[in-house]
Amino acid sequence: MDTIYTVIKGDHTDEEQIRRAGDILKAGGLVAFPTETVYGLGGDALNPDSSKKIYAAKGRPSDNPLIVHICRWEDIYRVAEEVTEEAGRLAEAFWPGPLTMILKKKDTVPAETTGGLDTVAVRFPSHPVARRLIEAAGGFVAAPSANSSGKPSPTMAEYVAEDMNGRIDMILDGGAVGIGLESTIVDVSGHKPTILRPGYVTQEMLEKVLGEVSVDRTILDGSTAQRPKAPGMKYRHYAPKGELSIVEGDPEAVVERINSLCACAAAGGKKTGIIATDETFSRYKAASVKSVGSRGDEEAIARSLYRILREFDDEEIEVMYTESFPAYGMGQAIMNRLLKAAGHRIIRV
Ligand code: AMP
Ligand code: MG
Numbered sequence: 149m150d151t152i153y154t155v156i157k158g159d160h161t162d163e164e165q166i167r168r169a170g171d172i173l174k175a176g177g178l179v180a181f182p183t184e185t186v187y188g189l190g191g192d193a194l195n196p197d198s199s200k201k202i203y204a205a206k207g208r209p210s211d212n213p214l215i216v217h218i219c220r221w222e223d224i225y226r227v228a229e230e231v232t233e234e235a236g237r238l239a240e241a242f243w244p245g246p247l248t249m250i251l252k253k254k255d256t257v258p259a260e261t262t263g264g265l266d267t268v269a270v271r272f273p274s275h276p277v278a279r280r281l282i283e284a285a286g287g288f289v290a291a292p293s294a295n296s297s298g299k300p301s302p303t304m305a306e307y308v309a310e311d312m313n314g315r316i317d318m319i320l321d322g323g324a325v326g327i328g329l330e331s332t333i334v335d336v337s338g339h340k341p342t343i344l345r346p347g348y349v350t351q352e353m354l355e356k357v358l359g360e361v362s363v364d365r366t367i368l369d370g371s372t373a374q375r376p377k378a379p380g381m382k383y384r385h386y387a388p389k390g391e392l393s394i395v396e397g398d399p400e401a402v403v404e405r406i407n408s409l410c411a412c413a414a415a416g417g418k419k420t421g422i423i424a425t426d427e428t429f430s431r432y433k434a435a436s437v438k439s440v441g442s443r444g445d446e447e448a449i450a451r452s453l454y455r456i457l458r459e460f461d462d463e464e465i466e467v468m469y470t471e472s473f474p475a476y477g478m479g480q481a482i483m484n485r486l487l488k489a490a491g492h493r494i495i496r497v
Pocket of ligand 1: 212213214215250262265267268269291292293330331333344345377378379380381
């Protein structure tokens with residue numbers, strides 16, 4: 149299959165491109181598009197064949213459900229059976245935006261889209277291209293991140309092309325995304341609201357609207373035998389090709405340990421990489437040292453993390469070390485993704 153690659157400006161000049169992409173989705177094809185979080189791989193959420201194609205293109209296990217994207221709040225009633233009071237309050241506070249809600253599903257949503265679950269994940273994105281595309285496609289677009297399963301989610305269309313060229317019908321290149329980590333997923337299907345995947349919308353922000361919100365403990369704890377409630381979180385994820393470890397502890401000791409670990413790996417013939425911060429960047433020695441941004445700037449860290457992991461892949465880095473970050477606020481999402489990328493390998497100094 150030839151994949152159409154088109155740069156989209158996001159203004160009135162791109163109407164023809166959006167219409168064409170919408171037609172592809174309506175006809176059961178796949179289109180990758182920018183959202184405010186990461187690039188999504190879209191298919192018609194109400195068409196079981198489209199969902200099957202998404203799993204095939206990504207190499208994604210079919211028990212890992214897809215998020216249904218809508219472009220009008222009231223469309224939630226077409227896919228969710230019971231829209232709880234909590235869901236209404238969260239939508240008012242955070243939609244359109246980087247928040248996904250889990251609710252009981254309606255029969256209109258095929259089992260292929262929800263990985264056989266009786267719940268459905270719904271999100272109303274804020275990115276103008278995403279919203280217009282969903283509308284052009286008829287209102288319901290299933291869209292997981294547009295990467296091959298297991299790899300870091302794409303924050304630029306170039307990375308989508310790397311993984312999806314020849315496998316999907318079209319890629320809309322709307323430039324680099326703003327947030328860089330996937331949406332927060334919160335289960336509001338009945339019992340106590342629970343965060344299944346942390347993201348830009350933090351626990352603190354959700355609690356301001358709902359009162360106490362629980363967190364699925366598998367998010368940061370690799371030692372528990374409990375299964376994550378979001379099926380996708382059990383898989384190896386966001387992972388670079390080489391081996392990444394997180395080094396945690398006193399900042400001075402972390403710099404020293406990372407340098408000695410890298411020296412050791414290099415002596416063993418391995419190509420090494422370090423994820424540093426602006427504050428420590430100049431103190432590290434490795435084949436490739438990259439800063440995720442200033443330690444205090446969580447938004448910058450979120451935005452650059454996946455790009456750096458992909459760059460390490462391009463540079464064929466075999467052994468990587470990263471500093472650790474405080475796991476509160478958006479740091480919860482950053483550490484969750486780093487822990488997954490590192491397969492929960494932590495070195496405490
Ligand atoms: P992605 O779109 O690639 O970010 O992946 C979607 C994430 O949403 C995966 O981790 C899924 O397991 C999770 N998800 C989707 N639908 C549900 C659901 N009904 N219940 C729990 N988690 C879900
Ligand atoms: Mg994904």
